[in-house]
Amino acid sequence: MALKISAAQMVADARARIEEIETSDGIAMVNDPNVRIVDLRDPRERARSGFIPGSFHCPRGMLEFWVDPDSPYFKDVFAEDKKFVFHCASGWRSAISVATLQDMGFDAAHLKDGFSGWEKAGGPVEKDAPK
Numbered sequence: 674m675a676l677k678i679s680a681a682q683m684v685a686d687a688r689a690r691i692e693e694i695e696t697s698d699g700i701a702m703v704n705d706p707n708v709r710i711v712d713l714r715d716p717r718e719r720a721r722s723g724f725i726p727g728s729f730h731c732p733r734g735m736l737e738f739w740v741d742p743d744s745p746y747f748k749d750v751f752a753e754d755k756k757f758v759f760h761c762a763s764g765w766r767s768a769i770s771v772a773t774l775q776d777m778g779f780d781a782a783h784l785k786d787g788f789s790g791w792e793k794a795g796g797p798v799e800k801d802a803p804k
Contacts, residue, residue, distance in 0.1 A: 680765070683769055684764075684765045684768050684769060686772070687768040687769050687771065687772035688768050690772060690775070691768060691771045691772050691775060691781075691782065691783060692771075692781075692782035692783070693764075693768075693782065693783060693784075693785040694758055694782050694783065694784050694785060695785055695786075696784065696785065696786050696790045696791055696793075696794045696796065697794065699758060699760075699784045699791065699796070700791070700794060700795075700796045700797075702756075702758065703725060703726060703727065703796070703797060704727075707755050707756060708755060708756045708757075708758060709729060709750065709753060709755040709756070709757050709758070710725050710727065710728040710729070710758050710759075710760065710784075711728065711729050711730075711731050711757060711758065711759045711760070712724055712725065712728045712729065712730045712731070712760060712761075712788075713731060713732070713733045713736065713759055713760065713761045713766055713767055713770055714730075714732075714733075714760075714761050714762055714766075714788065715732065715733075716730070716732065718762060718788075720801060722762075722788060722792070722798075723798040723799055723800040724788075724798065724799055724800075725760070725788070725791060725796065725797070725798065725799075726797050726798075726799045728760075729750050731748070733761070733766055733770060736770055736773075736774070737773065737774075737777065739751060740774060740777065740779050741777070751779070756782065757779075757780070757781040757782070758781070758782050758783065758784055759771055759774075759781055759782070759783045759784070760783060760784035760787050760788055760791070761787050761788070762787050762788050762789055763786070763787040763788075763789055763790075764783065764784065764785050764786050764787040764790070765787075767783035767784060767787065768783055770783070771783045
């Protein structure tokens, strides 16, 4: 079955119309009180690899519902007057996610190279204590 549009094309289309944050700029934002970094990765990815200190975890599947103030699943964190920077592992999910949020009227950016680029650049990483 041929798809009308590939996932890679969806990512490219999203990246063409959203704000992308370079890893070095993201690292510089980590302690900025006016920035909220949001981790879209699966909970298992986050547990396995660690996370950006101070980041808020929002599983990708709940994003639109947690951001929408009219949704019964709305999270107050998304009402904060901050710059929102979303990330996933490689930047694909977060690019599509931010394009969707932009379509909803929610202003956001994404970490261009994702968490893998963050780790490669030596960005700070925290891990939860073993259970």
